[in-house]
Amino acid sequence: MQTSFRRPSILPGFWPAFTYTVIYLSLIVLIPLSAIFFKTATSSWDHIWTVVMSPQVVASYRLSFGASIAAGLISVAVGFLVAWVLVRYEFPGKALVDALVDLPFALPTAVAGIALTSLYAENGWIGQYLAPLGIKVAFTPLGVIVALTFIGLPFVIRSVQPVLADADQELEEAASSLGATRWQVFTRVIFPLIRPALLTGFALAFARALGEYGSVIFIAGNLPMKTEITPLLIVTKLEQYDYAGATAIAAVLLITSFILLLGINVLQRRTRKFMEAA
Amino acid sequence: MKHTLRIVWALTAAAVMFAANPSSIKLLNVSYDPTRELYQDINAAFAKQWKAKTGADVTISQSHGGSGKQARAVIDGLQADIVTLALSYDIDSIAERSRALPANWQSRLPNNSTPYTSTIVFLVRKGNPKHIKDWEDLVKPGISVITPNPKSSGGARWAYLAAWGYALKKNNNDEAKAQDFVTRLYKNVPVLDSGARGSTTTFAQRGIGDVLLSWENEAYLALNELGKDKVEVVVPTISILAEPPVAVVDKYANKHGNGEVAKAYLEFLYTEEGQEIGAKNYYRPRLEKVAAKYADRFPKLQLFTIDELFGGWQKAQKKHFDDGGVFDKIYTPGK
Numbered sequence: 001m002q003t004s005f006r007r008p009s010i011l012p013g014f015w016p017a018f019t020y021t022v023i024y025l026s027l028i029v030l031i032p033l034s035a036i037f038f039k040t041a042t043s044s045w046d047h048i049w050t051v052v053m054s055p056q057v058v059a060s061y062r063l064s065f066g067a068s069i070a071a072g073l074i075s076v077a078v079g080f081l082v083a084w085v086l087v088r089y090e091f092p093g094k095a096l097v098d099a100l101v102d103l104p105f106a107l108p109t110a111v112a113g114i115a116l117t118s119l120y121a122e123n124g125w126i127g128q129y130l131a132p133l134g135i136k137v138a139f140t141p142l143g144v145i146v147a148l149t150f151i152g153l154p155f156v157i158r159s160v161q162p163v164l165a166d167a168d169q170e171l172e173e174a175a176s177s178l179g180a181t182r183w184q185v186f187t188r189v190i191f192p193l194i195r196p197a198l199l200t201g202f203a204l205a206f207a208r209a210l211g212e213y214g215s216v217i218f219i220a221g222n223l224p225m226k227t228e229i230t231p232l233l234i235v236t237k238l239e240q241y242d243y244a245g246a247t248a249i250a251a252v253l254l255i256t257s258f259i260l261l262l263g264i265n266v267l268q269r270r271t272r273k274f275m276e277a278a
Numbered sequence: 279m280k281h282t283l284r285i286v287w288a289l290t291a292a293a294v295m296f297a298a299n300p301s302s303i304k305l306l307n308v309s310y311d312p313t314r315e316l317y318q319d320i321n322a323a324f325a326k327q328w329k330a331k332t333g334a335d336v337t338i339s340q341s342h343g344g345s346g347k348q349a350r351a352v353i354d355g356l357q358a359d360i361v362t363l364a365l366s367y368d369i370d371s372i373a374e375r376s377r378a379l380p381a382n383w384q385s386r387l388p389n390n391s392t393p394y395t396s397t398i399v400f401l402v403r404k405g406n407p408k409h410i411k412d413w414e415d416l417v418k419p420g421i422s423v424i425t426p427n428p429k430s431s432g433g434a435r436w437a438y439l440a441a442w443g444y445a446l447k448k449n450n451n452d453e454a455k456a457q458d459f460v461t462r463l464y465k466n467v468p469v470l471d472s473g474a475r476g477s478t479t480t481f482a483q484r485g486i487g488d489v490l491l492s493w494e495n496e497a498y499l500a501l502n503e504l505g506k507d508k509v510e511v512v513v514p515t516i517s518i519l520a521e522p523p524v525a526v527v528d529k530y531a532n533k534h535g536n537g538e539v540a541k542a543y544l545e546f547l548y549t550e551e552g553q554e555i556g557a558k559n560y561y562r563p564r565l566e567k568v569a570a571k572y573a574d575r576f577p578k579l580q581l582f583t584i585d586e587l588f589g590g591w592q593k594a595q596k597k598h599f600d601d602g603g604v605f606d607k608i609y610t611p612g613k
Contacts, residue, residue: 054601054602055610056606117484118483118484123484123485123486139468139469221468221469222427222470222472223470224608236429236430239430240599240600240601241350241353
């Protein structure tokens with residue numbers, strides 16, 4: 001086994017490429033993020049602890065993580081279906097639908113938030129039909145999930161689509177001819193193939209949702225303890241000149257999402273390795 | 279390559295020459311949410327007057343947002359020549375944290391550096407279907423009240439204090455009863471926007487809520503824009519005298535060489551012309567003569583000041599709006 005830092009490779013230029021990666025990541029990611037921790041460190045532990053553990057802030061973690069995970073899961077389910085339709089079927093206007101998928105990327109999220117709020121408010125186009133059923137969307141946690149699903153959807157579709165397109169349909173045909181039912185073909189052949197892509201899509205959608213601010217503040221209602229998302233509390237703290245408090249909450253958000261994303265990455269690697277071994 | 283370089287040089291030279299041109303002055307006025315229209319008018323009038331007086335062109339850029347956010351932008355280095363914010367606490371914060379202007383800034387201009395005043399009134403749907411007449415009606419069950427978050431909005435802080443002051447006066451200065459009143463009021467608030475303009479949009483464009491607690495000028499602006507067939511203004515019996523202050527940010531104004539023109543700009547607000555523009559935009563003028571002329575625009579109501587009832591902004595801020603203060607308690611169960 002190789003013990004040195006650099007494994008031999010037939011590709012030249014490891015050091016320039018590696019140096020570039022480290023410098024780039026430092027400038028764009030590490031330095032700004034470490035500033036958060038330095039700023040947090042300007043405050044006493046007592047202050048930090050009371051801020052990040054105050055009931056209002058804890059309630060916001062619950063909403064932010066809960067809604068982001070929910071939105072990620074919805075995106076996975078619905079996104080997979082959309083990707084499936086886009087890859088496996090031919091229909092008129094397919095290119096148009098395909099282009100529509102990316103729209104949530106391009107739209108300023110505030111615009112999305114305002115549009116969704118207008119639609120889902122009790123007197124909105126959709127909200128007026130939901131209200132008699134007792135379903136309130138705008139200004140409830142449900143509204144937060146709707147907004148986060150909107151912005152998260154393209155991540156799953158775009159992660160799954162290429163994998164699905166590459167998947168060899170002969171595998172499915174072989175499975176069928178060997179007597180597998182349609183359900184078995186899906187669970188045993190298709191799903192294992194796209195699982196890593198689904199995980200990537202989920203991770204991206206989840207991470208995006210967690211940091212999302214623009215669209216959510218319009219639809220959330222922003223009531224303390226009920227519908228305040230964590231990024232909003234960070235902004236509110238900043239507006240009260242509590243920089244240390246704001247960065248402390250940001251640090252909690254960062255560390256937690258880093259652990260979650262790391263977990264998803266590890267899971268992904270495992271499935272990939274498992275696939276390669278099989 | 280050489281060609282590109284030459285263009286870059288030419289542009290740089292042009293920029294330097296443009297910046298050095300003494301007859302072109304650029305001012306940045308960092309203001310709060312509802313003053314967009316007011317300062318557009320003021321800027322045009324002032325530029326004209328300054329041109330006539332000195333022959334120099336002055337262009338004034340405006341920046342608007344929640345008062346606290348704007349103050350933070352200046353603290354973080356936004357090079358405002360002038361700040362015109364919703365409450366003195368925010369300018370105090372700039373003075374304290376960035377030292378860009380002296381701590382005694384408020385004594386440099388007349389009337390505590392507030393050239394115009396305003397108050398908090400109600401905006402309701404046409405015909406006032408929920409019969410909202412005074413503060414008492416806002417705490418009734420089933421009434422939906424729209425107001426921004428006092429933590430981030432200056433106007434919302436004035437509204438909160440107006441409600442508190444009303445309850446104090448009704449209950450012989452009983453603090454516990456005032457707190458109960460304000461708690462019940464905020465129980466009726468379904469959405470907290472971060473700034474005054476956001477709340478107006480929620481109420482007016484999205485049709486949410488029965489009543490909007492609004493700056494007086496913002497209420498009339500909404501009335502004019504939406505039409506009298508959509509909304510109407512209700513003036514309560516008592517409200518707060520809101521005093522939005524103005525100040526030159528010495529550090530940046532002097533750095534830009536704008537000290538004199540910035541001062542003249544603020545003094546212009548106190549002149550008859552400036553006061554008239556204020557009154558036309560529904561800000562209550564300080565100048566008696568102008569106030570008398572536009573008296574029919576401003577309904578008479580009992581107004582109390584923040585100094586009278588709350589002992590000034592620093593005290594009010596600490597007690598009500600700081601973390602763990604009374605406003606937070608409204609939303610924390612079991613406390």
